[in-house]
Amino acid sequence: MKKNKKLFVSLLCGIAVLLSPLPAKAAEVPYQTYTYDKWGNTTPAPNGYLPTRSIGGAELGCGDFKDASDLFYCEARGELYIVDSGNARIVILDKELKVLDEWTALELAGGGEYTFSNPQGIYVSEDGTAYIAEMGNQEVVVCGRDGRVLQVLGAPQSTLLPDNFNYQPHKVVVDKSGRIYVLSKGVYQGIVYLEPDGTFIKFFGANNVEMTLQRRIRKIWKDILSDKAAATMQAFNPIEYGNLFMGGEGYIYAVAAGSESGAALITRLNPLGIDTLPAMKENGRNTSVYADVAVDANGIMTFLDTTYGNIYQVDENGSLMFAFGGLGNQVGLFKKPVSLVAMEDRLYIMDADKNTITEFELTQFGEMVQTAINLYNDGLYEESIEPWREVTQRNSNYLLAYTGLGKAYYQLGRYEEAMYYYRLANDRSNYSDAFKEASLGRIRDSFHMIVLVIVLLIAAAVSFRIYKKRRKGAPA
Secondary structure, eight states, X not given: OHHHHXXXXXXXXXXXXXXXXXXXXXXXXXXXXXXXXXXXXXXXXXXXXEEEEEEEHHHHTSOXXXXXXXXXXXXXXXXXXXXXXXXXXXEEEETTSOEEEEESEEEOTTSSEEEOSOXXXXXXXXXXXXXXXXXXXXXXXXXXXXXXXXXXXXXXOOTTSOTTOXXXXXXXXXXXXXXXXXXXXXXOSXXXXXXXXXXXXXXXSOOOBOOOXXXXXXXXXXXXXXXXXXXXXXXXXXXXXXXXXXXTTSOEEEEESOOSSSOSSEEEEOTXXXXXXXXXXXXXXXXXXXXXXXXXXXXXXXXXXXXXXXXXXXXXTOOEEEEEEOBSSSBTBBSSEEEEEEETTEEXXXXXXXXXXXXXXXXXXXXXXXXXXXXXXXXOHHHHHHHHHHHHHHOTTOHHXXXXXXXXXXXXXXXXXXXXXXXXXXOHXXXXXXXXXXXXXXXXXXXXXXXXXXXXXXXXXXXXXXXXHHHHHSOO
16 A cells, blocks of 8 residues: 555656756757868857847836847946837846846936937946947937936047048947047948047048959959049948957957958957957858957957857857857747847847847856866966867867867977877868977987987998098008
């Protein structure tokens, strides 16, 4: 009887477990994460991030979003800022996505209110000073954390600006010196670079003119035609930037608004405006539009493709770590992703069509990859080996792990092992460097033997010459 009772209880528990809802992380992920194989083809990979929830303004308690255009995370203050363009407001959340404040208007110093028209972007400094790109009013408004206006920076005036300059600020970042970098819609000359008081300095970091095959053909025709006929042809303009991110070292990361060839989609501009980012592998799509980029303290970059709804995460050298996401209605897929932020081990993506923020959480596999990269970047080369080995055990096709192992062994002076892993990663450039070092090492190790052989050969030659002289001088 007792056995039957225990069996019945166990059966009830089993049924309860089967009928209970699965946790979000155990649910089927609506996308396939991928990386590249040694031939440059996409290959499936374990998930680096999993979608955990999608939340709208109503769930947050601040009313539905409408055509939201920008997210900004102020790490120093632990605050997430949302530019809700359609509702002409700024919503401020804490790290748990709880509403802290809402700016529907700002307080002017002389009394009265500053009313938003069409805010498009925001940057917040460590002390809480906010710089808002107000495209509708054609100005950048600066305010304190209390919502009081400190400055209103209108369209810059300078003889260096073209006569047809139309100021439409839609993204803004600020460096540690207080200088302001503004993206103005339709401006191809580069980023508008301003002094803290709004005085125009110059155009900063202009992108290159993209010369596709079609443009090269048009250029040939333009050279052949008369000046009058050539003037009617479309001008070749540099690629326009679509968004900015201010890195911790003062580097500005900029994504292109579009590219016909898939090149120059993301740049890393140093303080001189020179792109210092190594060339990255193309994603095979020439119609991508990159909406945003976020960079963590270790140089790991995450950027957002609004055309295909994909999220790409790469290391500081531009090597792909994870690509995931896509278009659709499920949690983890998007309709019109416009902005992203990285917040500790989570990513947040704003969808302007769904009017929601989707949260992604780092997986154990993703954590292993990031740990290995961070250890290497901190100079802990030997310590980075074990997490890379764990990654290869989880996925033997994850080439970045073999490159990581090769780099670690190279730094440790173990060049033969570095060559082995570079060969597995099909990393020819690094393999060549390791081969040179290994060859030099073999020469150094054999140097005393080489010297001894040379000395013996010289001694033998000298002895032979003496022997021949003696033979010639000997009586017959």
